[in-house]
Amino acid sequence: xxxxxxxxPKDIRVETVEDPRIEQSRDAILRVTSTAICxxxxxxxxxxVPQPRSMVLGHEFMGIVEEVGPGVPNLKVGDxxxxxxxxxxxxxxxxxxxxxxxCENSNHKTYGPEGELIKAKGAGAALFGYTDLYGGYDxxxxxxxxxxxxxxxxxxxPDNLTDEQVLFLTDIFPTGWxxxxxxxxxxxxTVVVFGAGPVGIMAMKSAWLQGAGRVIGVDIEPxxxxxxxxxxNAEILNARQMDVIEVIREMTGGYGxxxxxxxxxxxxxxxxxxKAMNVVQFxxxxxxxxxxxxxxxxxAGVVTVVGVYGSPYDNFPLYKWFDKGIKLMGGQxxxxxxxxxxxxLVQSGQVVLNDIITHEVPLSEASRMYDIFNKKEDxxxxxxxxx
Ligand code: NAD
Ligand code: ZN
Ligand code: ZN
Numbered sequence: 001x002x003x004x005x006x007x008x009p010k011d012i013r014v015e016t017v018e019d020p021r022i023e024q025s026r027d028a029i030l031r032v033t034s035t036a037i038c039x040x041x042x043x044x045x046x047x048x049v050p051q052p053r054s055m056v057l058g059h060e061f062m063g064i065v066e067e068v069g070p071g072v073p074n075l076k077v078g079d080x081x082x083x084x085x086x087x088x089x090x091x092x093x094x095x096x097x098x099x100x101x102x103c104e105n106s107n108h109k110t111y112g113p114e115g116e117l118i119k120a121k122g123a124g125a126a127l128f129g130y131t132d133l134y135g136g137y138d139x140x141x142x143x144x145x146x147x148x149x150x151x152x153x154x155x156x157x158p159d160n161l162t163d164e165q166v167l168f169l170t171d172i173f174p175t176g177w178x179x180x181x182x183x184x185x186x187x188x189x190t191v192v193v194f195g196a197g198p199v200g201i202m203a204m205k206s207a208w209l210q211g212a213g214r215v216i217g218v219d220i221e222p223x224x225x226x227x228x229x230x231x232x233n234a235e236i237l238n239a240r241q242m243d244v245i246e247v248i249r250e251m252t253g254g255y256g257x258x259x260x261x262x263x264x265x266x267x268x269x270x271x272x273x274x275k276a277m278n279v280v281q282f283x284x285x286x287x288x289x290x291x292x293x294x295x296x297x298x299x300a301g302v303v304t305v306v307g308v309y310g311s312p313y314d315n316f317p318l319y320k321w322f323d324k325g326i327k328l329m330g331g332q333x334x335x336x337x338x339x340x341x342x343x344x345l346v347q348s349g350q351v352v353l354n355d356i357i358t359h360e361v362p363l364s365e366a367s368r369m370y371d372i373f374n375k376k377e378d379x380x381x382x383x384x385x386x387x
Pocket of ligand 3: 088105
């Protein structure tokens with residue numbers, strides 16, 4: 001089959017690889033019909049999340065069931081499904097408690113400070129196409145993909161919905177939803193989302209759906225802010241053109257926002273990353289978004305973090321967090337917990353997800369699209385690949 005194979009940073013090629021096959025009784029094989037490139041894929045693409053060997057990327061995909069193992073009674077050949085990005089068993093302590101991203105049974109590896117393998121229970125879920133660190137499973141930017149625990153993850157999609165309408169249930173909509181869910185809105189809150197990328201825009205849409213009274217998007221790319229305004233009806237602030245902390249305080253009677261979401265992650269903290277990882281290939285001096293969130297939130301407010309961090313972050317302003325009494329929560333989204341409700345929201349027309357797609361191209365163009373998405377060229381917000 002053809003697949004987008006990561007070889008080394010900035011080197012992704014579509015080439016012929018071996019077809020996946022059923023390896024465990026709870027596996028299914030999907031014929032992928034649509035798959036997206038995620039901001040998380042860029043961490044691998046840019047070498048910020050290391051991957052030493054070649055691997056098929058892609059954790060946002062859906063398709064048609066081609067083959068099922070004997071342990072997947074709920075799916076049959078021909079079913080059309082969308083698949084959560086964490087590989088979770090459904091039965092362990094964490095899965096049973098609605099925390100699928102902490103699954104103990106999917107071969108996630110966690111390493112200690114000296115690089116030693118920690119085999120603690122609850123090491124966290126593996127992810128599709130997300131490096132050996134996250135289990136080493138091939139991903140879905142391919143014609144076919146093996147889906148472990150296929151009796152637990154995949155959700156059948158109603159025929160009347162197109163791929164584009166439901167594809168983002170795999171990751172970015174549940175992730176944006178989680179960012180707001182963790183803030184436990186009571187209604188009427190001012191929510192500021194840093195990052196108007198695909199995840200940030202999904203958080204803005206989720207904020208309205210969960211009862212926010214005001215939604216403000218912050219980014220440094222005007223065309224992304226434009227998308228946030230059009231697609232998520234957000235007020236927008238360009239952090240390159242103003243002191244956004246001051247402006248947010250002015251907008252909130254001097255208090256600061258009730259909730260701030262970091263939907264940017266470690267790219268904005270490159271100098272800390274460089275120091276931690278002893279690498280120098282990234283430009284220095286970018287704005288530290290997590291710190292901006294702590295500044296922009298009101299006292300006793302909530303900061304949630306869905307942007308990915310993968311290294312120590314020194315000089316974290318603990319005193320601000322402590323003094324302001326800020327509730328802080330972050331991590332990977334509990335996709336399996338949210339996905340059925342979110343599918344209902346799509347099905348009933350309460351939310352539209354596909355309006356952020358700016359590029360839909362054959363899988364064969366994956367390499368070029370990674371480059372464009374990474375450089376934020378061609379007004380690119382979200383890329384969908386069609387195998
Ligand atoms: P993206 O790279 O397309 O978007 C990031 C946005 O942040 C861009 O629009 C960029 O212009 C903006 N940005 C950069 N520096 C900024 C700054 N200083 N101030 C304001 N905005 C700034 O990525 P995405 O797909 O939207 O993903 C965003 C983050 O969410 C990534 O870190 C990704 O890995 C992460 N993510 C997390 C989960 C999860 O489960 N927690 C799931 C999916 C993605
Ligand atoms: Zn993703
Ligand atoms: Zn589990």
